[in-house]
Amino acid sequence: MVATGYYLGYLSSIEVVNLDPSTPNLVCDNLPDFPNSLQGGIGHLFNGTTPIIAAGYKPFEDTYECFALKDGAWKQISSLSTQRQYASSVLVPLENENEVIIVTGGRHLDNLNSVESFNGMDWEQGMDVF
Numbered sequence: 001m002v003a004t005g006y007y008l009g010y011l012s013s014i015e016v017v018n019l020d021p022s023t024p025n026l027v028c029d030n031l032p033d034f035p036n037s038l039q040g041g042i043g044h045l046f047n048g049t050t051p052i053i054a055a056g057y058k059p060f061e062d063t064y065e066c067f068a069l070k071d072g073a074w075k076q077i078s079s080l081s082t083q084r085q086y087a088s089s090v091l092v093p094l095e096n097e098n099e100v101i102i103v104t105g106g107r108h109l110d111n112l113n114s115v116e117s118f119n120g121m122d123w124e125q126g127m128d129v130f
């Protein structure tokens with residue numbers, strides 16, 4: 001999934017690149033535009049089915065918002081505890097077959113050393129990592 005970004009201005013477009021080897025050519029499927037122009041956010045395919053995009057920078061403001069693609073539209077589902085852009089994130093499988101998204105660092109006025117996790121419903125603030 002290629003989501004938002006910056007090219008001669010802030011973008012709100014989303015594309016999915018199909019890497020299925022049974023498809024003769026790579027295919028990009030356009031998804032509905034993201035509700036905000038955004039740069040430096042994080043994104044994951046949560047539980048293998050739901051695209052999630054969070055954090056980032058909107059022109060002239062940072063954002064706490066977290067959106068999921070549901071029923072063909074981007075819907076806000078929660079908010080992060082900390083404004084952050086250019087953070088690192090990883091999707092972590094749990095033993096109970098659920099997943100969490102772990103977000104570390106990023107920037108908001110200065111470099112951040114905090115961690116947040118997302119369980120599919122809410123963001124939880126973690127400890128500082130350095």
